[in-house]
Amino acid sequence: MTDGVASTGRGRGGMSEQRRRRVRLEISREAARLFWAQGVDGTSGDQIAEAVGLSTRTIWRHFRSKESCAEPIVAQSVEWELATLRSWPPHRSLEEHFATEAKRLVSEISPSEQADAGLGVKMIRLAETEPALRTAWLMACDQVERELAAVIATRLELEPDDLQVRLHAAAAAAALRVINEYVGAGLLDGTDPRKLGDENFAFIADAVRTATGGAVGDPVRAEEAPAEPDGSAAGRRK
Amino acid sequence: MTDGVASTGRGRGGMSEQRRRRVRLEISREAARLFWAQGVDGTSGDQIAEAVGLSTRTIWRHFRSKESCAEPIVAQSVEWELATLRSWPPHRSLEEHFATEAKRLVSEISPSEQADAGLGVKMIRLAETEPALRTAWLMACDQVERELAAVIATRLELEPDDLQVRLHAAAAAAALRVINEYVGAGLLDGTDPRKLGDENFAFIADAVRTATGGAVGDPVRAEEAPAEPDGSAAGRRK
DNA sequence: GCCAGTATGGCACTGAGTGATTCCCCTTGG
DNA sequence: CCAAGGGGAATCACTCAGTGCCATACTGGC
Numbered sequence: 108m109t110d111g112v113a114s115t116g117r118g119r120g121g122m123s124e125q126r127r128r129r130v131r132l133e134i135s136r137e138a139a140r141l142f143w144a145q146g147v148d149g150t151s152g153d154q155i156a157e158a159v160g161l162s163t164r165t166i167w168r169h170f171r172s173k174e175s176c177a178e179p180i181v182a183q184s185v186e187w188e189l190a191t192l193r194s195w196p197p198h199r200s201l202e203e204h205f206a207t208e209a210k211r212l213v214s215e216i217s218p219s220e221q222a223d224a225g226l227g228v229k230m231i232r233l234a235e236t237e238p239a240l241r242t243a244w245l246m247a248c249d250q251v252e253r254e255l256a257a258v259i260a261t262r263l264e265l266e267p268d269d270l271q272v273r274l275h276a277a278a279a280a281a282a283l284r285v286i287n288e289y290v291g292a293g294l295l296d297g298t299d300p301r302k303l304g305d306e307n308f309a310f311i312a313d314a315v316r317t318a319t320g321g322a323v324g325d326p327v328r329a330e331e332a333p334a335e336p337d338g339s340a341a342g343r344r345k
Numbered sequence: 346m347t348d349g350v351a352s353t354g355r356g357r358g359g360m361s362e363q364r365r366r367r368v369r370l371e372i373s374r375e376a377a378r379l380f381w382a383q384g385v386d387g388t389s390g391d392q393i394a395e396a397v398g399l400s401t402r403t404i405w406r407h408f409r410s411k412e413s414c415a416e417p418i419v420a421q422s423v424e425w426e427l428a429t430l431r432s433w434p435p436h437r438s439l440e441e442h443f444a445t446e447a448k449r450l451v452s453e454i455s456p457s458e459q460a461d462a463g464l465g466v467k468m469i470r471l472a473e474t475e476p477a478l479r480t481a482w483l484m485a486c487d488q489v490e491r492e493l494a495a496v497i498a499t500r501l502e503l504e505p506d507d508l509q510v511r512l513h514a515a516a517a518a519a520a521l522r523v524i525n526e527y528v529g530a531g532l533l534d535g536t537d538p539r540k541l542g543d544e545n546f547a548f549i550a551d552a553v554r555t556a557t558g559g560a561v562g563d564p565v566r567a568e569e570a571p572a573e574p575d576g577s578a579a580g581r582r583k
Numbered sequence: 584g585c586c587a588g589t590a591t592g593g594c595a596c597t598g599a600g601t602g603a604t605t606c607c608c609c610t611t612g613g
Numbered sequence: 614c615c616a617a618g619g620g621g622a623a624t625c626a627c628t629c630a631g632t633g634c635c636a637t638a639c640t641g642g643c
Contacts, residue, residue, distance in 0.1 A: 130590095152630065162592050167631055238484075245483045246476075252519075273523050278556040281490075281519035285511050318516040320555035390599065400623050405600055584643100591638075599630075606623070613616085 131169050131179050132223075134159050138176035139226040147174060147237050174239040177230050181247045184227025187212060188283065189251060192258050197327040201312035206305050228291040235288070252280035259319075262327050278318035286311055369407050369417050370461075372397050376414035377464045385412065385475050412477040415468050419485045422465025425450060426521065427489060430496050435565040439550035444543050466529040473526070490518035497557075500565050516556035524549055 137158040141150040152173055156163040170176045191208045195201070234244035256276035260267040263275075290307075316324030375396040379388040390411055394401040408414045429446045433439070472482035494514035498505040501513075528545075554562035 126590095163630095164593070164632090165591055168591080171631085173630070241487075242480045242483075245480075245487075249479075249483075270523075270527060273527070274520050274552055274556070277519035277523045278516035281515035282512050285508075285515045289508060289511070314512055317558035317560075318512070318556055320558060322555075401599095402601090402624075403622055406622080409600085411599070586643085587641095589638105589640080591636105593636085594634090595632105596634105597630105597632080599628100601628080602626090604624085604626105607621090609618105609620090611616100611618085613614100 127169075128179075132183070134161070134166060134169055135176055135179035136223065136226065138173075139180045139230050142177060142233060142237075142240070143226070143229045147233075147239050174243055177240055178243045178246065180223060180226050181230050181243050182250070184224055184231070185247055185251055185287065189254055192255060195258060195262075197262060200326050201315055201324045202305075202309045205308040205311060209308065228294055231288060231291045232295050248280055248284045251283060252276050255280050259323050262323065275319040275323055279315045279323060282314040282318040283311070286314060365407075366417075370421070372399070372404060372407055373414055373417035374461065374464065376411075377418045377468050380415060380471060380475075380478070381464070381467045385471075385477050412481055415478055416481045416484065418461060418464050419468050419481050420488065422462055422469070423485055423489055423525065427492055430493060433496060433500075435500060438564050439553055439562045440543075440547045443546040443549060447546065466532055469526060469529045470533050473530075486518055486522045489521060490514050493518050497561055500561065513557040513561055517553045517561060520552040520556040521549070524552060 134155065138150070138155045141154055141158060150173075152166055153163050155173075155176060156166045159166075166176070170178075187208075191205060194208070195204050230240060231244055234240040253276075256267045256272055259265075259275050259279070260269065260272045263272065265272050267273075312324050372393065376388070376393045379392055379396060388411070390404055391401050393411075393414060394404045397404075404414070408416075425446075429443060432446070433442050468478060469482055472478040491514075494505045494510055497503075497513050497517070498507065498510045501510060503510050505511075550562050
């Protein structure tokens with residue numbers, strides 16, 4: 108996951124850590140643009156370097172492989188979902204939380220972030236035909252799965268490496284991946300620009316609920332020992 | 346997915362198509378052995394070629410990349426699950442079908458197939474730390490997901506590219522992946538050799554049922570329109 | 584202005600993967 | 614039994630991703 112050189116620790120010295128992310132994003136932007144325009148195989152490391160105004164050597168200092176140049180832009184496109192999941196308070200339902208967070212987001216998003224999101228969608232789309240990019244996409248989904256495991260673990264008051272938690276996380280992450288692919292493909296195929304309304308959040312939440320057998324999605328009653336967590340809030344689909 | 350040269354079509358000529366698979370498997374065996382013994386980075390294409398007794402060039406004729414040399418052995422290790430899924434009759438439950446198919450399997454399995462299975466498990470394990478191999482593993486899971494979509498589509502009498510079907514397939518495939526990783530890790534960590542009894546199949550089936558919100562796993566009543574498929578046989582977990 | 588420490592450039596080099604050509608072996612037909 | 618032919622494999626030369634190594638430019642603290 109951590110791509111470039113090991114640590115820098117961030118301890119002392121300078122502006123690393125945040126600056127590094129900016130550089131990687133910058134490279135990723137140009138790489139994604141080129142990948143989309145001429146394909147992955149049709150794009151050379153030298154081209155990326157030239158496009159971003161750095162030496163080829165420096166590109167490889169920041170990314171372990173050509174395909175991984177696309178990772179930051181892909182990761183960023185799921186970052187807001189991740190952040191939303193991380194900040195999901197126990198006492199709220201998934202759809203509620205998504206809806207309010209989404210409202211907060213639309214007012215804060217900048218044009219450049221919007222452009223990045225567009226590139227991310229394109230990369231996800233490209234990943235369906237370019238095996239090299241599929242890796243980057245699946246890796247990002249893998250990351251979502253891990254974070255989701257942590258979120259679910261706290262909600263269910265279990266360990267993140269508990270088998271049941273891992274199963275739920277994997278299923279939910281897979282559902283989110285499919286929805287991302289579906290929505291992204293729809294957007295690129297011209298399906299109107301702004302129809303990602305509240306209805307979609309209910310759909311997402313329901314997909315997660317279904318994928319986890321109803322175990323994840325509803326508010327969690329704090330301070331109450333779940334002696335028999337069954338039959339509480341299952342089947343709510345359609 | 347199809348790795349080597351394009352077609353050969355299989356039309357006329359010779360023994361391709363089946364022989365090709367044998368050669369690829371042979372290469373994959375040696376590659377997996379070397380990967381496990383000395384790591385992926387520590388293994389060169391030349392080494393693989395020498396181990397299998399072919400020229401390096403020929404290796405690249407059969408595989409597009411070094412890591413993909415592991416794919417056949419990984420794919421084969423999930424092939425029986427895939428086959429089992431494909432032959433899942435509508436009127437049976439998943440645990441029933443798995444159990445009977447497993448019984449049929451243990452009597453038919455050959456020593457070499459057993460060795461291959463062992464190698465496959467090792468590759469899956471390696472995939473947890475070697476990003477290059479993780480790709481191969483995730484690709485195999487991707488394949489499982491696609492086939493699963495077909496199976497689920499027929500059971501639910503929907504199209505394979507229906508969103509709901511894709512969601513269910515993705516969630517179920519993810520659950521199967523986690524279980525495979527879990528069981529494989531257990532086996533390699535010395536957890537006894539033969540305890541994959543009926544109990545496990547019930548567990549697998551339940552995981553699939555949970556991941557699909559109860560929509561997949563139970564017998565399907567043929568010839569009856571599922572007006573309200575809900576609430577029929579949900580929550581059956583432990 | 585000087586002194587770390589770090590980011591970058593340049594260059595040579597390893598190794599993956601490809602293309603083109605030749606070679607070998609096996610089949611087929613006379 | 615031998616000639617023709619075709620397909621797979623070997624060989625060689627080449628491209629390009631990616632690394633190691635060293636020189637250099639930049640940055641922030643004194």
